[in-house]
Amino acid sequence: MTTETFEFQVEARQLLQLMIHSVYSNKDVFLRELVSNASDALDKLRLEKLRDDALDADVSDLHIEIDVDREARTLTVRDNGIGMSYDEVGQLIGTIAKSGTASLLKELREAQDAAGAEGLIGQFGVGFYSGFMVADEVTLVTRRAGESQGTRWSSRGEATYTLERVDDAPQGTSVTLHLKPADPDNQLHDYTSEWKIREIVKRYSDFITWPIRMVPAAGEKDETPEPETLNSMKALWARSREEVSDDEYHELYKHISHDWREPLETIRLQAEGTFEYQSLLFIPAHAPHDLFTRDFKRGVQLYVKRVFIMDDCEALLPPYLRFVKGVVDAQDLSLNVSREILQQDRHIRMMQRRLTKKVLSTVKEIMAKDADRYATLWREFGTVLKEGLVTDSDNRDALLAVASFTTTHGDEPTTLARYVERMKDGQEDIYYLTGESRQSIENSPHMEAFRAKGIEVLLLTDAVDEVWVDAVGEYEGKKLRSVAKGEIDLDAEGAEQAGEEREKQAEEYSGLLGWMREQLDEEIKEVRLSTRLTVSPACVVSDAHDLTPALENMYRAMGQEVPRTKRILELNPGHPLVKGLNQAHQENADRTELAESAELLHTLAVLAEGGQPKDPAKFVKLVADRLERTL
Structure with a gap:
């Protein structure tokens, strides 16, 4: 058969090199990409056979096979799916040159960081080329179901690729990676190692619908080794509730969350229509110790067509639901080529809204049906749920209903x-x-x-x-x-009589209030008589629209500069200490001693609400002097 050699376009060659060396942060994902492509090919053959029963294709044992040859340092991913024709190989695999490649490369060069570059490259969706991260040469052999002749594609990922028609190709596609030389200092990335293949398949492709089989490397086992199925194929979220036991749900939760305890609640959601996805979420029974730390890993696992994409997908749930664990499996999403960064599209936002409402409605159901479980949930996660009252105005009513x-x-x-x-x-x-x-x-x-x-x-x-x-x-x-802000009037009954009494007190204490306001000018903006005190001599309150001291401190802790707000000092006109102070003021007692008494009264009010004296040493001295005089 004639072998034809083609050159990549300049832009396509540059893009290929950029992908090989820059896109993927974890080289292990090359196998995920190849297995995902194989799974798609099997899905397509199954659908094609359903539409055309006369199609000459064997669908009796659809599967994916991984074959490793340690001596030759090759790794082959093979499927017996739909396959490709010669023309399709040229269009889909032989080139990555598409309209807009040159302009895209310009954007890539202008991108200031790797993440930005990854997002732009993601417009092409050509994960097949990830094989060049670990291989010096890639060979693809394929035959489309129903056709008699196959195609071989080969490239070293440089300037050219070859296409050749072949007669002996089996149905489906096999991709053979001629792996780069072994690195004796990095055994963790030895892709001829059986344990490494198992690890990658378990992590990324465990729930793929089709069996993924591995033929042990030559010489490691018997001369005619039996293929071993590497994946469980148990996507619990894709099965009906009747088919899955609570124990199976709990085992999945423990695997996902690394929590040895059972979850408090399991939540299933299946969305159908123009955009389909399935989710299996869990509410833990206990809050993790690092729930409020900056390094806490939040988010659920994201799959696309049962292919693992990322561990902690923060985009699918708001921060105040960061304690929720689980899996979301979408049928189609706008992902970049490495499947590591989500493009922010309407599907993501739609999923977040739906999942959030589902979690909150489940909390409401627990609240209505099981008081003990609700008490546990709110004790463990009430504080973080209340964050949503600040950040999520759309769901504020739902949160208030379960708070x-x-x-x-x-x-x-x-x-x-x-x-x-x-x-x-x-x-x-x-x-x-x-x-x-x-x-x-x-x-x-x-x-x-x-x-x-x-x-x-x-x-x-x-x-x-x-x-x-x-x-x-x-x-x-x-x-x-x-109750610590603004003026409080609880005298709904007898308002007229109370009003008259207050007018008399205001007139009686007006001199003291004005004098104390001048004495404490640096600390307070007003001194007034209180309607909220019955036992204590004084208290400090904030004005109706002022920040509280605790809120001021919170903002400062976050690095925000806020002006210090002066408070209001309220005096209890019925307390003996306040009465005595007023009488001493009216009798023109020693002003120095009166000033000390006013300062002590204010500091006692600050201490009573949990605050700190402005000058602790001075306060201690004033108290000690007063105690000394009473002895």
């Missing part, structure tokens, strides 16, 4: 819906207070009037609580309101 919070009503967390049901007559707002712990919040001076009147307050102790309450703002028309 629960500790309150002053009892020991068990409660939902906002139940809080609203218990609101007192005339109560318009949902009250909350943030702090480091339930104990510190319940002992806060800000809670005194609410405790006295039996008004329920949300006790929020997570750092994210400082942020989401402002982002959400209200629930079912009820405003979320901090």
